Amino acid sequence: MPLQGPAPHYMRRDVVLYAPRPLYAGPIRPGPVRMCYTLNRQNMSILHVPGLGDFAAFSGDGKGRNNPDGIAWKDSGAIPPGAYYVVNRQSGGYLSQARNFFYEQFDLPNKSEWFALWQCALCDSQNVNGVTRGNFRLHPRGPMGVSLGCVTVDKKCDFEKISGYLRSRDPDLPIPGSSLKAFGTLEVM
DSSP: OOOOSSOOTTTOSSOOOSOOOOOOOSOOOOSOEEEEEOOOSSSOEEEEETTTEEEEEEOSSGGGTTOGGGTTSTTTSOOOSEEEEEEEOOOOSHHHHHHHHHHHHTTOOOGGGOEEEESSTTOOEEEETTEEEEOOEEEEOOTTOOOSSSEEESOHHHHHHHHHHHTTSOOOEEOTTSSOEESEEEEEO
16 A cells, blocks of 8 residues: 655655664663662752663752652652653654754754653643642753753763663553553652
8 A cells, every 4th residue: 555645754765864873782671671760859860770870860950950849849840759651752743753853953852762751551740739740751951951850861872871771672561551561660769
Protein backbone atom coordinates (compact mmCIF):
# COMPACT_ATOMS: atom_id res chain seq x y z
CA MET A 1 0.00 0.00 0.00
CA PRO A 2 1.48 3.40 -0.92
CA LEU A 3 2.34 5.84 1.83
CA GLN A 4 -0.45 8.33 2.57
CA GLY A 5 0.57 11.96 3.09
CA PRO A 6 4.11 13.28 3.28
CA ALA A 7 6.90 10.80 3.93
CA PRO A 8 8.39 10.85 7.43
CA HIS A 9 11.65 12.81 7.65
CA TYR A 10 13.73 9.64 8.04
CA MET A 11 12.44 8.28 4.70
CA ARG A 12 12.97 11.44 2.65
CA ARG A 13 16.32 11.74 0.94
CA ASP A 14 15.95 15.44 0.15
CA VAL A 15 15.78 16.77 3.73
CA VAL A 16 18.90 15.29 5.31
CA LEU A 17 20.68 18.45 6.46
CA TYR A 18 22.73 16.97 9.26
CA ALA A 19 24.93 14.00 9.99
CA PRO A 20 23.25 11.45 12.23
CA ARG A 21 24.60 11.10 15.75
CA PRO A 22 26.92 8.16 16.36
CA LEU A 23 25.26 5.04 17.67
CA TYR A 24 25.34 4.52 21.43
CA ALA A 25 28.40 2.42 22.24
CA GLY A 26 27.97 2.01 26.01
CA PRO A 27 26.63 -0.86 28.08
CA ILE A 28 23.29 -2.45 27.22
CA ARG A 29 20.89 -2.22 30.14
CA PRO A 30 19.91 -5.66 31.48
CA GLY A 31 16.25 -4.81 32.05
CA PRO A 32 14.18 -2.01 33.58
CA VAL A 33 16.39 0.58 35.26
CA ARG A 34 15.62 1.62 38.85
CA MET A 35 17.06 5.15 39.06
CA CYS A 36 17.20 7.18 42.26
CA TYR A 37 17.23 10.94 42.92
CA THR A 38 17.39 12.70 46.30
CA LEU A 39 16.05 16.15 47.18
CA ASN A 40 19.03 17.26 49.27
CA ARG A 41 18.48 21.03 49.74
CA GLN A 42 21.71 21.70 47.81
CA ASN A 43 22.28 23.44 44.47
CA MET A 44 23.05 20.06 42.85
CA SER A 45 22.01 16.54 43.68
CA ILE A 46 22.91 13.16 42.22
CA LEU A 47 20.86 11.12 39.76
CA HIS A 48 21.95 7.51 40.35
CA VAL A 49 21.58 5.25 37.31
CA PRO A 50 22.46 1.63 38.25
CA GLY A 51 24.82 0.06 35.73
CA LEU A 52 25.87 3.46 34.36
CA GLY A 53 26.87 5.84 37.16
CA ASP A 54 26.02 8.98 39.11
CA PHE A 55 25.23 12.30 37.41
CA ALA A 56 24.83 15.87 38.66
CA ALA A 57 21.20 16.99 38.38
CA PHE A 58 18.71 19.42 39.90
CA SER A 59 14.96 19.90 40.22
CA GLY A 60 13.17 23.18 40.83
CA ASP A 61 14.37 26.76 40.66
CA GLY A 62 15.53 29.40 43.13
CA LYS A 63 14.56 28.56 46.72
CA GLY A 64 12.68 25.52 45.40
CA ARG A 65 15.76 23.88 43.91
CA ASN A 66 16.17 20.38 45.39
CA ASN A 67 14.05 21.58 48.32
CA PRO A 68 11.55 19.00 49.66
CA ASP A 69 9.69 21.82 51.47
CA GLY A 70 8.87 23.48 48.13
CA ILE A 71 7.25 20.61 46.26
CA ALA A 72 3.88 22.44 46.23
CA TRP A 73 5.35 25.63 44.73
CA LYS A 74 4.05 25.86 41.18
CA ASP A 75 6.79 26.24 38.55
CA SER A 76 9.63 26.67 41.05
CA GLY A 77 9.30 23.71 43.40
CA ALA A 78 11.18 20.45 43.04
CA ILE A 79 9.55 17.25 41.81
CA PRO A 80 7.46 15.66 44.61
CA PRO A 81 8.91 12.50 46.22
CA GLY A 82 7.59 9.19 44.95
CA ALA A 83 8.06 6.59 42.24
CA TYR A 84 7.79 7.64 38.60
CA TYR A 85 7.70 5.55 35.43
CA VAL A 86 10.28 6.68 32.86
CA VAL A 87 8.56 6.70 29.46
CA ASN A 88 9.07 8.18 26.02
CA ARG A 89 7.84 11.77 25.96
CA GLN A 90 4.75 11.87 23.76
CA SER A 91 5.38 13.98 20.68
CA GLY A 92 2.89 16.47 19.37
CA GLY A 93 1.61 17.04 15.86
CA TYR A 94 3.30 18.32 12.73
CA LEU A 95 4.14 21.70 14.29
CA SER A 96 6.00 20.04 17.18
CA GLN A 97 7.88 17.78 14.78
CA ALA A 98 8.89 20.75 12.62
CA ARG A 99 10.03 22.69 15.69
CA ASN A 100 12.08 19.71 16.93
CA PHE A 101 13.69 19.36 13.48
CA PHE A 102 14.60 23.08 13.54
CA TYR A 103 16.00 22.82 17.08
CA GLU A 104 18.13 19.84 16.04
CA GLN A 105 19.76 21.89 13.28
CA PHE A 106 20.97 24.55 15.73
CA ASP A 107 21.78 22.23 18.66
CA LEU A 108 18.93 23.69 20.73
CA PRO A 109 17.02 21.60 23.30
CA ASN A 110 15.09 18.93 21.41
CA LYS A 111 12.15 17.91 23.58
CA SER A 112 11.56 14.76 21.51
CA GLU A 113 14.67 13.29 23.20
CA TRP A 114 13.34 13.93 26.71
CA PHE A 115 11.62 11.37 28.93
CA ALA A 116 8.27 11.83 30.67
CA LEU A 117 8.00 10.93 34.36
CA TRP A 118 4.57 9.48 35.19
CA GLN A 119 3.31 8.29 38.57
CA CYS A 120 0.71 6.00 36.94
CA ALA A 121 -0.62 5.14 33.51
CA LEU A 122 -1.18 8.42 31.67
CA CYS A 123 -0.77 10.46 34.89
CA ASP A 124 1.10 13.59 33.88
CA SER A 125 0.01 15.68 36.86
CA GLN A 126 -0.76 15.33 40.56
CA ASN A 127 -2.22 17.38 43.36
CA VAL A 128 0.27 18.48 46.04
CA ASN A 129 -1.33 20.33 48.97
CA GLY A 130 -4.03 21.76 46.67
CA VAL A 131 -1.58 22.76 43.92
CA THR A 132 -1.57 20.93 40.58
CA ARG A 133 1.98 19.96 39.65
CA GLY A 134 2.87 18.04 36.55
CA ASN A 135 4.54 17.66 33.18
CA PHE A 136 7.64 16.34 34.94
CA ARG A 137 10.41 15.34 32.56
CA LEU A 138 13.94 14.00 32.63
CA HIS A 139 15.99 16.25 30.35
CA PRO A 140 19.33 18.05 29.96
CA ARG A 141 19.97 21.56 31.23
CA GLY A 142 18.85 24.13 28.66
CA PRO A 143 20.41 27.48 27.77
CA MET A 144 18.50 29.24 30.59
CA GLY A 145 19.55 26.69 33.24
CA VAL A 146 16.02 26.61 34.68
CA SER A 147 14.00 23.68 36.03
CA LEU A 148 10.26 24.03 36.62
CA GLY A 149 10.24 20.82 38.65
CA CYS A 150 11.69 18.44 36.09
CA VAL A 151 14.76 16.36 36.91
CA THR A 152 17.35 18.28 34.92
CA VAL A 153 20.71 16.65 34.17
CA ASP A 154 23.39 19.33 34.48
CA LYS A 155 25.51 18.35 31.44
CA LYS A 156 24.08 17.54 28.03
CA CYS A 157 26.75 14.88 27.43
CA ASP A 158 25.66 13.14 30.66
CA PHE A 159 22.01 13.24 29.57
CA GLU A 160 23.01 11.71 26.22
CA LYS A 161 24.76 8.84 28.08
CA ILE A 162 21.66 8.27 30.22
CA SER A 163 19.35 8.49 27.20
CA GLY A 164 21.48 6.07 25.17
CA TYR A 165 21.57 3.64 28.08
CA LEU A 166 17.81 3.76 28.65
CA ARG A 167 17.08 3.45 24.91
CA SER A 168 19.61 0.62 24.40
CA ARG A 169 16.59 -1.69 24.74
CA ASP A 170 12.92 -1.24 24.05
CA PRO A 171 10.74 -0.25 27.04
CA ASP A 172 9.96 -3.47 28.91
CA LEU A 173 8.42 -2.54 32.28
CA PRO A 174 4.61 -2.86 32.16
CA ILE A 175 2.71 0.13 33.57
CA PRO A 176 -0.29 -1.17 35.55
CA GLY A 177 -3.66 -0.21 34.11
CA SER A 178 -2.39 0.28 30.56
CA SER A 179 -0.70 -1.45 27.66
CA LEU A 180 2.23 0.99 27.89
CA LYS A 181 5.72 -0.01 28.93
CA ALA A 182 8.42 2.04 30.62
CA PHE A 183 12.22 2.02 30.41
CA GLY A 184 12.30 1.83 34.19
CA THR A 185 11.48 3.88 37.25
CA LEU A 186 12.82 6.93 39.03
CA GLU A 187 12.49 6.98 42.81
CA VAL A 188 12.54 10.54 44.17
CA MET A 189 13.35 10.79 47.87
